Amino acid sequence: MNIYELQTPSFLLNLDILETNLKKVQRLCSENNKELWPMSKTHKSSYIAKLQKEYGAKGFLVGTIDEAEVFVSAGLDNICLAYPIVSRANIRRVIDLAKKARIILSFDGEDGAKLFNDELEKENLTIEYLIIINCGLNRLGVLPNDSSTLAKKISNYSNLKLIGISTHPGQVYSVLSGNEICKVSKQESQSLKIAKDNLISNSFNIAMVATGSTPTFFDAVADPNIDILRPGNYPFYDNIQLSLNVCQEKECSLTVLATIISKPKDDLFIIDVGSKCLGLDKGAHASNLINGFGKIKGHDELEVISLSEEVGKIKICSNTNLKIGDKVQIIPNHSCSCANMTDYIIGFRNDIVEKIINIDVRGNSIKPNLI
Numbered sequence: 001m002n003i004y005e006l007q008t009p010s011f012l013l014n015l016d017i018l019e020t021n022l023k024k025v026q027r028l029c030s031e032n033n034k035e036l037w038p039m040s041k042t043h044k045s046s047y048i049a050k051l052q053k054e055y056g057a058k059g060f061l062v063g064t065i066d067e068a069e070v071f072v073s074a075g076l077d078n079i080c081l082a083y084p085i086v087s088r089a090n091i092r093r094v095i096d097l098a099k100k101a102r103i104i105l106s107f108d109g110e111d112g113a114k115l116f117n118d119e120l121e122k123e124n125l126t127i128e129y130l131i132i133i134n135c136g137l138n139r140l141g142v143l144p145n146d147s148s149t150l151a152k153k154i155s156n157y158s159n160l161k162l163i164g165i166s167t168h169p170g171q172v173y174s175v176l177s178g179n180e181i182c183k184v185s186k187q188e189s190q191s192l193k194i195a196k197d198n199l200i201s202n203s204f205n206i207a208m209v210a211t212g213s214t215p216t217f218f219d220a221v222a223d224p225n226i227d228i229l230r231p232g233n234y235p236f237y238d239n240i241q242l243s244l245n246v247c248q249e250k251e252c253s254l255t256v257l258a259t260i261i262s263k264p265k266d267d268l269f270i271i272d273v274g275s276k277c278l279g280l281d282k283g284a285h286a287s288n289l290i291n292g293f294g295k296i297k298g299h300d301e302l303e304v305i306s307l308s309e310e311v312g313k314i315k316i317c318s319n320t321n322l323k324i325g326d327k328v329q330i331i332p333n334h335s336c337s338c339a340n341m342t343d344y345i346i347g348f349r350n351d352i353v354e355k356i357i358n359i360d361v362r363g364n365s366i367k368p369n370l371i
């Protein structure tokens with residue numbers, strides 16, 4: 001079946017582009033002797049995670065315990081939780097997983113570590129952890145020079161074993177042009193170096209220095225201060241990465257297929273895709289570079305100017321050959337949020353549908369037991 005015969009909206013994944021993106025990032029890691037542990041929150045799909053592993057990924061960084069649970073049941077190992085887990089119910093879920101696979105925790109404070117350690121003691125189980133370093137995003141993490149102070153405090157908890165440090169330079173999404181990305185890459189690298197030196201000079205053994213963001217990946221991959229790369233967005237890329245010149249339109253693999261359903265004015269189309277497919281995301285961490293709510297593939301004369309829930313407005317900025325009934329592919333502003341809107345994506349090659357890929361790692365997989 002040709003993709004243009006599909007119902008709309010449909011979430012489409014160009015498999016050739018996906019595989020090229022996965023292989024390129026893996027090749028750069030391998031050439032630079034780095035390990036790739038992709039962040040899986042972008043695709044939330046065990047099919048794509050398994051492809052990443054097949055191409056050489058050594059582990060995964062997950063944003064939620066749901067992701068970790070699905071991956072472990074899919075036979076994937078080496079799962080690092082990106083954020084501190086502190087509620088008892090969540091700790092219990094992670095402990096259950098740690099009995100089946102290698103799980104690595106992330107902490108940025110003593111209190112969270114203590115709560116986890118209390119539960120681990122009951123099980124007589126030890127889990128490895130990373131200290132989260134704040135390299136400028138000012139979200140989670142300790143300042144680089146405070147890393148050994150925290151490591152000393154957590155060393156009192158004998159069921160937690162420090163193995164390394166990690167950071168996420170998410171402030172890169174607020175730069176004003178792609179040229180400024182390298183400044184953020186320097187912050188990322190320097191912060192990790194300072195933190196590692198601080199820990200080593202205080203006799204801590206640091207085997208893993210991990211970081212990740214798609215925009216800084218291409219600098220970080222050659223950086224001697226870094227061992228493990230954890231980009232997330234690169235399988236799909238999107239309009240945010242386009243606006244930062246991180247990728248080209250031909251590298252964007254995820255699109256939403258829409259039909260033009262009306263032309264109320266000479267310069268306006270209405271499509272049957274709205275915010276419930278594309279999201280109203282204009283970019284993480286205060287990006288100012290994005291105009292509109294998506295990029296229509298191959299049609300620079302069109303701009304997605306606004307979205308209602310189920311329909312969208314397209315401004316016709318200059319001559320177009322499109323008319324009512326035609327279909328267009330829209331690259332979402334933020335592919336991570338877009339993929340999270342659907343249960344499945346339709347994989348295709350050369351415009352021919354090949355397979356359905358389930359987004360099987362989406363939130364709230366485990367319903368609470370109310371009895």
Ligand SMILES: Cc1ncc(COP(=O)(O)O)c(C=O)c1O
Nearest residue numbers: 039082168212213214231232233
């Ligand atoms: C801790 C952490 N690491 C890595 C990533 C991946 O970054 P990107 O989406 O730029 O690839 C994220 C993204 O949210 C993150 O929070």
